[in-house]
Amino acid sequence: EAQVxxxxxxxxxxxxxxxxVTCSQNMNHEYMSWYRQDPGLGLRQIYYSMNxxxxxxxxxxxxxxxxxxxxxxxxxxxxxxxxxxxxxxFCASSWGTGDYEQYFGPGTRLTVT
Amino acid sequence: GESVGLHLPTLSVxxxxxxxxxxxxxxxxxxxxxxxxxxxxKGPQFIIDIRxxxxxxxxxxxxxxxxxxxxxxxxxxxxxxPGDSAVYFCAETPxxxxxxxxxxxxxxxxxxxx
Numbered sequence: 001e002a003q004v005x006x007x008x009x010x011x012x013x014x015x016x017x018x019x020x021v022t023c024s025q026n027m028n029h030e031y032m033s034w035y036r037q038d039p040g041l042g043l044r045q046i047y048y049s050m051n052x053x054x055x056x057x058x059x060x061x062x063x064x065x066x067x068x069x070x071x072x073x074x075x076x077x078x079x080x081x082x083x084x085x086x087x088x089x090f091c092a093s094s095w096g097t098g099d100y101e102q103y104f105g106p107g108t109r110l111t112v113t
Numbered sequence: 114g115e116s117v118g119l120h121l122p123t124l125s126v127x128x129x130x131x132x133x134x135x136x137x138x139x140x141x142x143x144x145x146x147x148x149x150x151x152x153x154x155k156g157p158q159f160i161i162d163i164r165x166x167x168x169x170x171x172x173x174x175x176x177x178x179x180x181x182x183x184x185x186x187x188x189x190x191x192x193x194x195p196g197d198s199a200v201y202f203c204a205e206t207p208x209x210x211x212x213x214x215x216x217x218x219x220x221x222x223x224x225x226x227x
Contacts, residue, residue, distance in 0.1 A: 004156070031213050042202065043157070043217040050213070058214065090156050097213035100147045100206065104156025 002027045004105035006091050012111045013081055021076045021108050023091030031094045032074040033058070033102065034066065036087040043090065049074055050097055081112040121200060125224045132190040134221045136203030141184060143205040147215065148177060148188045152199045160188070160201075190223075198225045 004025045013019055025032065033048040035058075045058030049068040063085055065077040074093075078085060088109050092102040126132045138146065144165050149157035163170045163177045163186075170177050176189040186203050200222050204215040 033213065040219070042219050043215075045214055048213060092156070094213065099213075100145055100162050100204075100215065101159040102157075102213075102215065104158065106154070107156055 002103070004091055004093055004103050006089075006105040006108050008108060009106065010109045012113065014113055015082055016080050019078050019081060019110075021078075021089060021091075021110070023074045023076065023105060024072050025074075025091075025093040025103065026072065027093060027103065028071065029093035029103070030071070030096050031099070031102075032068065033092045034064070034074070034076050035090045035092065036060065037090060037107075038087050046076070046089075081110075083112050086110060086112050121220050121222045123222045123224060125226060126193050128193060128195060128225055128227050130193055132188075132193045132197070132223060132225075134188045134190075134201045134223060136186040136188075136218050136221075138184050138186055138203065138205045138218070139216070140205060140207065141181065142208040143216075144208060145206045146177070146179060146186050147204045147206075148175075148186075149202045149204060149217075150197075150199045151202065151220070157202060193223075193225050195225050195227055198223055 007022045030051050034046040035043045037043045044060050046064050047066040049055045055066050090107050091105040094102045147162040148160040150160050151157045161172045161177050174191045178187045200220045202220045203218045
């Protein structure tokens, strides 16, 4: 089954404790992206990757890092999480930047206390 | 399931009726406009897109209308079913397609009464 998976689905952590949210897709997609979803603000892009070893900032990259060492994986790293990073995070993938049919993962609910 | 707890605009329709969900977009130079559906506990799911040089596009039970004069986009769902209950987002792409970016609207919650 074609899908985007994220882990963990739920995470409660404390300020400053480094964490990684994994994202993996099995569709051989070149393009991957991370979004956060917050009440009243909709979905906002954090980082995106157009291919292996090619990443760039989205609209709200501060406090986040990403890497794309393999085509299928695109982890989101919070080096020192803060409470304002409490949010619902989605990973998405598509064939390329010109393909707007992005496939989204199920989401990761992160709470930073 | 996962939800954002938004106080979104809500549209309530009777099963079998047609639904019209509206969206105002911000950039008159955007290239593409897309509709996504987000069911409770799930990530957004692509429904349909329309290029800026088109006025109308039809899919299976859905039609998207684009009015560039007033920067308005609508999604029409024919014969609405309980499975259509979800939050619907419109999205637009910046001119030049900067990194495949999608700019999402706030969403409208569609509730279908059986």
